[in-house]
Amino acid sequence: MRVVAIADADSFVKWSAALIDSAPSVDPHLLLVQTPLVVSAAQEHAALAGTGIRPEAVTRIAYDDVADWLTKDRPDVVVIGGRGPFVRLVIRQIDRVTPRPVVVSGLPGMSIPAQRGAALYRRHCDLMIVHSRREQRAFAKLAERLGLKMRLGLATLPYARPAHESAGGTDLVFAAQAIVPREPEERRQLADILRAAALADPSRRVVLKLRSRPELGETETHFERTGLTDLLRDRPDNLVFSHEPMSRALETAEGLVTVSSTAAIEAMAAGVPVIALTTFGVSKAHLNTVFSGSGVQGSADDVIARRFRHPRPEWLADNYFHDPSESTWWKEVERLVDLRRRGALAPRVVPIARGGMLHEAWQRKAVLGSEDHTVTGAVALAVGKPLVWAILTARKVLGRRGAESWSDAGSDITVTPAQYQDPIVRPRRSVLATAVID
Template structure:
C-alpha cells in the first residue's frame, strides 16, 4: 500500500518553513509533497537548503493549476502555507473541483508568525478550511470567538504553537565569545535612514564590547525574495557606516536554528526569531529604539518583559520573558500538535468530508471574492482563467505594464549582481 501523503502549498521561503514544519508535526509518517506557487517570492534552491526540510516530491506551478492536479486531490492532508487571500481563492476553487468526491484532502491553514494586525481580515479569508491553526491559547480564544460570531464553526480552530520552536536549551559557553545576534527583518524598520541607524548602533555596540561577537542574521541573498520586499539590504548599507565596521561585527546567513546554537543574546524589532530564542531560554531583547508601535509589530511583546534599547543592551541588559506571558504565547508547550493530530483523526473517522465552503461566498461578498479569485488566476466558477491579465485593450495594457516592470526588475538585478553580491562575499559568512 503506498504511503499516505501530505501536500504543502507555499509561495515563499518563510511560508515553506512554516508549512513543512507543520506537516512534519501533524503527519510525520506521511510522504511530503511540495507545491511551490509561482510568483515574486518563489523560494530559491539556496533558501530551501537553508530551511533544511527535504520533500519527497516537489513541483512549481501557477496557483490556478492546482485545481486540475490529480495527485493533490488524492492527498490525505493539504497544508495551505499561503496568504489569506490565496487560501480563500483555493478554498472556493478546490471546493468546487472536489465536490462530490468520496475522498478529499483535509485542509489545514494558519499563520506563519504572530498575529499582531489585521486579525479579522486574515482570519475570515481562512474561514472554511477544515483546520485553522492558532499558534497560542491567546490566538485560539480570539479566533474561536470571531468565528462563532459570524457563523463559522469555531471547532475548526485548533490551538498549537509555532512549529519551528525547538532546539537545544540554552547553555552559556566559555569556549567561544559572548555572541549577540540581531535578527534582521526585510521591512522593519522600513526606511533606508532607519536601517542605517540600526546598523550604526549594532556597530557601536560591537566597538563598546570588543570581546563580544555581534552577528547581523540576514534573511536573503542578492536576487532572492522573501514574503516581504527588502528595499535596502544591510549588505549594501554596511558600506555607508560613518566608520569602518569593527572586526567583531559580521553579516551572516544560514539556518536560524544553527545561528541560535551559538547565540547568547537575541535582539530584534519584532521577528518571530524572538519566540524561537525564548523557547530555548536564550536572553531576548525586543528593540525599542524606533518606538513600540503597531507599525513595527513590537507592540505584540509589550507584556513580555523583554523590551530594551541599545543603550540598555550596551549597559549589559539580558532580558528573559515573563513566564505567564510566554505560556500564553505557546512557548514551552509539550507536544503542541497533539490536538491537531486528534482533530485530523476525528475528521477522518467521521466519514466523508463536507464540501469545502469559504466564509466569503459569491452571495455574501461577491465583489471581494471575485477580485481575489482573479488575482489568483481563477474565474468565479473556480476554473483557471484563459487570460488572467484580461483580454482586448485591457489585456494589452496590462502586458505593456508588465514589460515595463520586467525592465525595472532587470535593473534591480544588475544592482544586486554588480554591487550587492560582491559586498556579501566580502562581509557575509555562513
C-alpha cells in the same frame, strides 16, 4: 495519513514544512508553487533544515497544475502556507479536487494582533492553526466580531525546539525584518544601533541574520523598501551578514535582538536570552505588543551593552510555551479527516468573487504576477491597479482609529483593514505594485 503542504514564500515554507514534519505517523510532501515569491534552492534548503522532509518529497509546480497533481496524489490533508491571497487562490484549485482533502492553514509565527485580513482570507479553510492560548482567544474573538465561522487548532510553533545543550556563544544576533521598522529614518537608526553595538566590543560579533539575497534574485514574504545591508555598507569588521538557518545562528549566540520577529520564540526555546527592541515604540504597527509584560523588552542602550534577558514564566505559559499536551490541532485534523471520509464534512468552497470574472482575474494576477499569462489578467491589472491605489491612499488619509483598530494597542485584534499593503510582485520584476485588498 498522506499530508501535503503547499507554499511559496520563505517563512511559509519553513512553517508548513516544520508543521507537517511534526505530525505523527504521516507521509509528508511539499509542493512549492511558482509565484514571484517562491523560494530559491538555497532558501528551500535553509527552510527545511531540521526537518525530516527529504529532497525527493519536494515538488516545484505551476499553479494551474495544482488541482491535477492533488487529484492524482489523493492526500488526506493539505496544509496551505502562504499569504492570504495565495491561500484563497490555492483553495480555488482544491475546489476542483475529488476526493476533497481537509484544508488547513495558518500563519508562520507570532500573530498578535489577530488581523482582519488573516481571518477573512482563511475563512474557507477547514481548520486554522494558532500557536498560543493568547492567539486562540484573539482569533476566536476576531471571528465573532467579523461574523465568521472558523475552527481553530492550537499547536506549538513547530520550529521552536529546545537546544540539545547550551553552546555559550558570543554573537549578538539581530533577526532582520523587511517591514519592521518600516520608515527609512527608523531603519537608518536601526543600522546605527547595530554599528554601535559592534564598535562597543570589537572582540565579539554582531550578526545580521538575513533571509534573502536580492542580488541573486531571491525574495521573501515581505518587501524591504529600505535595505539594512545597503545602510550597513560601511560597517566594522565584526558586524557580519548571515544567511544560515536561524537554528544554526542561535548555536553561537550570546543573545538575540529583534523588534518583533518570531525568531525571539526560537531563541527562548533554545535557552538563548533576548532583547525585544522598543526604540521605535510598542504598537500594533510594529507587531510587538505581544512582548508587553514578557520581561524581555529593552532599549538601544541595552542592545549596545548586551543586556539580554530571559522571559517571565507567567508570560511564557500564555504566549507560545503552553504545555504540548494542550495542543489540539492534530487531533482536530484526524477528526475532520474522519468526517470527510464519511461524507459528514461539507466543503468550504470559495464563492465567485464580487465583480465576477474580472475580479477573479485580478485576484489571480495579484498572486501570480508574471507567472500569469492570461489576457484577462492583463486587463484586470490595467483596470484594478488605479482603483487599489486609490483605496490605499484613502486609508492613509482617513486613518483607522478607535477600539480594536490598529491604533488600539490595548487589544489583541484589529477589525479594520491594514493601511499598508506589500507588493506581492516586486517592483523590480513586474509593474504590479500592490497586493489584493481584503
